[in-house]
Amino acid sequence: MSQEAWSSGGSRHEADDTSDRLYTPEDFAAYAARRENRDGGAGGREPMTYGDPLTDPLPSAEPPVEAAPPTAPPVAQPASTPSTPNTPPPAYRPSTPPPPAAPPAAGPPATRPPVTTAPVAAAPAQPGADEAAGDVRRFMSATDFLDRRDAEQEHGPATWGWRGKVRRWSGGLITPRMGPDELAYEQDRATIQRDFDGPRTIAFINPKGGAAKTTGVLAAGFTFGTVRGGGVVAWDNNETRGTLGIRGTRSAHRNTTRELLEDLERFTDVYQSRIGDLGAFVRSQGDAHFDVLASDERPDVTGTIKASDFDSVHKLLERFYRVILIDTGNNMRAENWLAAAGAADLLVVTSTVREDTGYSGLWMLDALQDAGYQDLKHKTVTVLSDPSANVDAKLAADLVDVYQQRTRGVYRVPYDPALVAGSVVPYAQLSENTRMQWLRACAGMAAAL
Numbered sequence: 001m002s003q004e005a006w007s008s009g010g011s012r013h014e015a016d017d018t019s020d021r022l023y024t025p026e027d028f029a030a031y032a033a034r035r036e037n038r039d040g041g042a043g044g045r046e047p048m049t050y051g052d053p054l055t056d057p058l059p060s061a062e063p064p065v066e067a068a069p070p071t072a073p074p075v076a077q078p079a080s081t082p083s084t085p086n087t088p089p090p091a092y093r094p095s096t097p098p099p100p101a102a103p104p105a106a107g108p109p110a111t112r113p114p115v116t117t118a119p120v121a122a123a124p125a126q127p128g129a130d131e132a133a134g135d136v137r138r139f140m141s142a143t144d145f146l147d148r149r150d151a152e153q154e155h156g157p158a159t160w161g162w163r164g165k166v167r168r169w170s171g172g173l174i175t176p177r178m179g180p181d182e183l184a185y186e187q188d189r190a191t192i193q194r195d196f197d198g199p200r201t202i203a204f205i206n207p208k209g210g211a212a213k214t215t216g217v218l219a220a221g222f223t224f225g226t227v228r229g230g231g232v233v234a235w236d237n238n239e240t241r242g243t244l245g246i247r248g249t250r251s252a253h254r255n256t257t258r259e260l261l262e263d264l265e266r267f268t269d270v271y272q273s274r275i276g277d278l279g280a281f282v283r284s285q286g287d288a289h290f291d292v293l294a295s296d297e298r299p300d301v302t303g304t305i306k307a308s309d310f311d312s313v314h315k316l317l318e319r320f321y322r323v324i325l326i327d328t329g330n331n332m333r334a335e336n337w338l339a340a341a342g343a344a345d346l347l348v349v350t351s352t353v354r355e356d357t358g359y360s361g362l363w364m365l366d367a368l369q370d371a372g373y374q375d376l377k378h379k380t381v382t383v384l385s386d387p388s389a390n391v392d393a394k395l396a397a398d399l400v401d402v403y404q405q406r407t408r409g410v411y412r413v414p415y416d417p418a419l420v421a422g423s424v425v426p427y428a429q430l431s432e433n434t435r436m437q438w439l440r441a442c443a444g445m446a447a448a449l
Contacts, residue, residue, distance in 0.1 A: 155177075155178050155183065155186055156178075157175035157176065157177070157178070158175075158176045158177060158178045158179060158182060159178075159182065160178070160179060160181065160182040161179055161181075161182075163176035163177070163178070163179055163182075185436070185439070187443075188439050188440055188442075188443035189227055189439070189443075191443040191446050191447050192223070192224065192227045192228060192439070192442055192443050192446045193227060193228055194446060196322065196449060199317075199318040199321060199322055199323070199324060200322065200323055200324070200345045200346070200449045201314070201318075201324045201326065201343055201344045201345050201346075202220070202323070202324070202325050202326065202344060202345065202346045202347075202348055202445060202449075203237075203326040203328055203340045203341060203343075203344035203346075203347055203348065204216050204217050204220075204325065204326065204327055204328060204348045204350050205328050205332070205337075205340075205341065205347055205348070205349060205350070205364065206349060206350050206351060206357065206360055206361045206364060207330050207331070207332045207360055207363075207364050208330065208356065208357050208360035208361075209330050210352070210357065211350050211351050211352060211357045211360065211361070212350045212351070212352055212383070212385040212413075213327055213328065213350045214236075214242070214243050214244050214247050214327050215247070215385070215419055215425065216348065216350045216383055216385070216413075217234045217244060217325050217326075217327040218234060218244070218247055218248060218292075218425045219413075219425070219430075219434075219438045220234075220325055220348075220438065220441070220442055220445070221233075221234040221285065221288065221290040221292070221325055222285070222288040222290065222425075222427045222430075222438075223435075223438045223439055223441075223442040224290065224323050224325070224442055225285065225288050225289035225290030226287075226288060226289050227439070227442070228289075228322075228323070229289060230289045230290070231321055231322035231323060232289070232290035232291070232321060232322070232323045232324075232325065233282060233290060233291045233292070233293060233317055233320075233321045233323075233324055233325070234248070234290060234291070234292050234293070234325045234327065235257070235292075235293040235313070235317065235324060235325065235326050235327065236256075236257070236292075236293065236294050236295035236327045237257075237295070237305070237310060237326050237327060237328055237329070237336055237337070237340050238295040238296075238305075238327070238328070238329040239304040239305050239329050239331060239334040239335075239336050239337065240295070240296060240304055240305075240329075241295055241296050241297065242294070242295040242327060242329060244292060244294055244295065244327045245283070245292065245294025245295065245297055246294075246297075246423075246424075247422075247423070247424060247425055248283060248285060248292035248294070248424065248425065249283060249284070249285045249286055249288075249292070249424060250283070250424065251283035251284065253280060253281075253283075254297065255280060255281045256281075256293070256294040256295055256296050256297055256298075257293055257294065257295055257296065257305065257309075257313060258295075258296045258298065259281060260281040260293070260313060260316075261309055261312065261313065263281075264312055264313075264316070267316055270319070275320040278291075278320060281293065285427075287427070287428070288427045291321075293313075293317070304334065304335075304336075305334075305335075305336040306335050306336065307335035307336060307338065307339040309336065310335070310336040310339040310340060310343075311339060311343075314339075314343055326340050326344065328340055328341075332364060332367065341368065341373070344379075345379075345449055346379060346380070346381065346445055346448050346449055347376075347379055347380040347381075348380070348381055348382070348383055348445065349361045349364070349365065349380060349381070349382045349383070349403070349407060350382075350383050350385070351382065351383075351384055351385070351399065351403075352384070352385050352386070352387040353384055353385070353386055353387060353391045353392065353395060353396045353399060354387060354395075355395060358384075358395075358399045358402075358403075361382070361403075362402065362403075362406065365380070365406050365407075376406070376407075377406060377407060377408055378408050378448075379408075379448075380406070380407040380408065381407055381408055381409045381410070381411065381441075381444055381445060381448060382403040382404075382406075382407045382409070382410045382411070383410075383411050383413055383441055384396070384399055384400065384403070384410060384411070384412050384413065385412075385413045385415075386412070386413065386414050386415040387415065388415055389415050391415075396412075400412070408448060409444045409448075411437065411440060411441035411444055412437065413434065413437050413438060413441065414431070414433050414434055414437060416430055416431050416434045418430055418431070418434075
């Protein structure tokens, strides 16, 4: 509509089409003044006081306070008054500003959905607003909507225990909520499935043999692999020969870290090398959904894995895997052992409920502390495994107590007959209790990452 039509108060039908007209702040100010004079008088309609949702201050949490009636008619702002940049036109302001502690005179309706807030430093404070707040409301974006829906998402009906039986027996007519144990189980799974902003390395350490490092790596690989859905590798970083390769599921090839180092040049071109090419060196664990990279298995090979060898293999695995589980050897003075401890995002001290293995793990923590490793308590968790069906309860309590002082968490893993033979770990034969406790332990690891 033309400026002349607005000034004469004519009808929209009498004006030209101005759909592409760009109005100036002075035009808005003049229009606001005329509308307030027209609508705000006695017997007239209440002036429109809905604010601008992008710039008006948020309502106060205190109950609204009615503003005193004006003692004089509202004074129209002159059309010639220049507007400050980023200042909302007067047409969107309340005609009578409320007291500072109260929300705007006519804020959004009470049924308006929750909104998120974001600071807008460039916007000047509005008259009557609480300048100390510093927050303004804005429209809820599509991302805000999805985030709110995800945060409010509830778990499904119970499937465990008597709650699950009631649901099944009633044919779904009665759907009890999950009990505490089932809720904890779902929360542990969600913690393990969380996204990381890069690859994560977890080193399982204890300088004593028989401390359940290898079985711990395989059990953690099974848990991370099945819950996360892949992207996990278990690597035997023994300086000479380890047992991870013979405890994991066998493969058609017999290649190990040694052969991978000899053929490392094929992976130097990051644009040509593929994760499928690693299939010639790692061993798939089938339904466990993780891979195993074994240590040297050839009896005719001499020499040890150096720190530079560790770095080369570690950088390669970081390109293709999201979670790297390292089974370390027993010589904590070996170059590759120290390199693994330094590169790890998390250290897992494994021990059985025995005095000698428990002492060995504590001695190792003392040595790392003396060597200058920082923040060991917050970078380390402990997994205590029962070596038999019957263990010394007093010794177990003492080990839990001392490791809780030295690490950020202690997790007990029960004795499982399926692991006694020392052969290939039968993942499908692990007891339900073993799976549940390893799920809890791996959730603690993921939370620490």
